[in-house]
Amino acid sequence: MAPAVSEAVSLGPPAPADGARVIRLSELLRRPLADRGGESLGRVTDVIVRLRGADYPPVIGLVAKVNRRQVFIPIAQAASFDGAVLKLASAKVDLRHFERRDGEVLLRADVLGHRLIDVHAVRFVRARDLDLAQYGDGWVLRSVDVRRPGRLGSALGRRHAGRTSLDWAVFEPLIGHTLSASARGSAARIGRLKPAQIADLLENASKQEQQEILDHVHADPELEADVFEELAEDRAARLLDARTDGEIAAVLARMRADDAADAIGELPQRRRQPVLDLLPAGQRTKVLTLMGFNPGSAGGLMGVDFIAMPAATSVGQALSAVRAARTLQPEALTSVQVLDESGRLRGVATLVALVQAEPNASLAEVCDTDPVRVGPDTDMVDVAVLMADHNLITVPVVDGGDHPLGVITVDDILEATLPQDWRRREPAPPPSAGHPADVRGSAIPPAAREGRDGTPSEPGP
Known part of the structure; x- marks a missing residue:
């Protein structure tokens, strides 16, 4: 079996403790192919691996051009990659035209030059080369070179300076590749990312x-909703x-x-x-209320879900x-919005004030009795200035009678006031400039040599 991938990731070219050999895909492509006696047969045109969930994909064979046709060469026949010519261990070659089987991935055709997701850095990168490592009697796809050749001054070049390859475990590969979608589905790592990170990728x-x-x-409806909340409104609407x-x-x-109202708009x-007619009644009422306000006003920015309680309520409650x-x-x-007997805003009690107060104290005793508040028609720039001046995380929106309508949070105002293309800008690098953990010294069992049906195979006669 191929070695299982740890959740840790590697810092560069694989260097297994047992000194396993590593060869690059670029070194194999177009390499001359000869039979056991040294007679020329053709050239290697691709390498085939089988996806194994979270395991390193084992190499199961080569594609070679022989007599003007593409044929399959089992990996068991290519016992050694040494030398300028790849000599086969068997005297026989199956000359039937190569046909891809389910779950098979062609490294040159499907991966090399294509985009992958670097899950740690949360960005698309392009596979510039691939590293194959020998474990026991077999070979596995071990790492990917993503550095742009000849552009050492680029941001990606600086980040990967001194390290040309990153562990295969770092990547979500073959995104958009329909032929391998079923084999990759169960091991997808995208669902582990934060909604905002997935939105950036989209x-x-x-x-x-x-x-x-x-x-x-889509398999996680709550995550799906969170992702659409993080998308720019025009992008969310198109999708x-x-x-x-x-x-x-x-x-x-x-x-x-508020996000649903923006999307519908x-x-x-x-x-x-x-679409409105199909929404649950409660959500439909909220959305219709928000759609009645100017999108650039406090009413258009506010959320209508908040906690409001009478002033006599205890801190514990x-x-x-x-x-x-x-x-x-x-x-x-x-x-927490604190209300008087008529439902008007009397004050605001911050969570910090509640945590620090005695449980039996009333909200009237711990709230700010003169909170900053805005009307629904207040311009969003004015809201931003008020929140900055008063160091506010939230600001209540009230009607003409001082009854609470909603709450604007700091993330709402930031999203509204940032440049419109902010999501399309180059994301800031994660706190750790590289990939934090190195699994090169971990114990990795040898990979079994497999045939195309997944069963162990032996070299031909």
């Missing part, structure tokens, strides 16, 4: 890549427009009402009402309400 993905990423996140009304409504029903006019509000946006839970 912003930079091709149409095929987008579809596969969305297929992965949703490809779905049925029912499918769109299913996603929007799980999104925050970007849909073609003919699709808005049918307020904290229990915060603890139970698992469906609310976490940023909206950093404060």
Whole structure:
């Protein structure tokens, strides 16, 4: 079996403790092929691996051009890659035309020069070369070279200076490659990324890549909704427009009402009402309320899910309400709106104030009785200035009678005031400039030599 991939990742070319050999794909391609007696047969045109979930893909054979046709050479016949000519261990070659089987990946045709996702750095990179490592009697695909040749001054070149290859475990490979989708589905690592990271990938993905990423996140409806919340409104609308009304409504029903309202507002006019009609009643009411405000105003930015409690409520009861509000946006839970007997805003109690107060104290005793508040028509720039001046994480939005309508959180105002193309900009590198852990010294069992059907194979006669 191929060695299992650790969650740790490697820092460069594989250097197994047992001194296993490593050869680059570029060194194999177009290498002359000869029979056991040294007679020329043709040239190597590709290398075939089989995907094994999270394991390193074992090499199962080569594709060679022999007598003007592409033929399959089992890896057992290519016992050694030494020398300028690849000599076969068998005198016989099956001259039937090569046909790809399910789960087989051609490294030159499918991976080399194609885009992969570097899961650690959360970006698309291009495979410039591939490293094959020998373990026991077999070979596995061990690492990928992603450095751009001749561009050492580039950002990626600087990040990978001194290290040409990264462990295969770092990558989500073959994104958008339909022929291997079924073999890769169970081992996909995309679902482990944060929603904002997945949204960044979607912003930079091709149409095929987008579809596969969305297929992965669709398996987790909550993650899917979170991802659409993080997308730019126009991008979210374009991706949703490809779905049925029912499918769109299913996603929007799980999104925050303000994000759902933005997404519906970007849909073609003919699709808005049918989608609204399919939303759950509560979500539909919230979305329609938000769609009545100018998108650039406080009313258009606010979220309508927040905690508001009477001034006589105890601190302990307020904290229990915060603890139970698992469906609310976490940023909206950093404060509790305190109401008087008529439901008007009397004050705001921050979460810090609640945690530091005695449980039996009332909200009236711990709240700020003169909180900053804005009306629904307040311009978003004015909201941003107020929040910056007063160091606020949230600001309540109230009507003319001082009744709370919603809450604007700091992430809402940041997203609204950043440049429109902010998601398409080069992401900042993660805190660790490289890939943190090195698995080169870990114990890796030898890979068994396999035939095309997955069973062990022996060299030919």
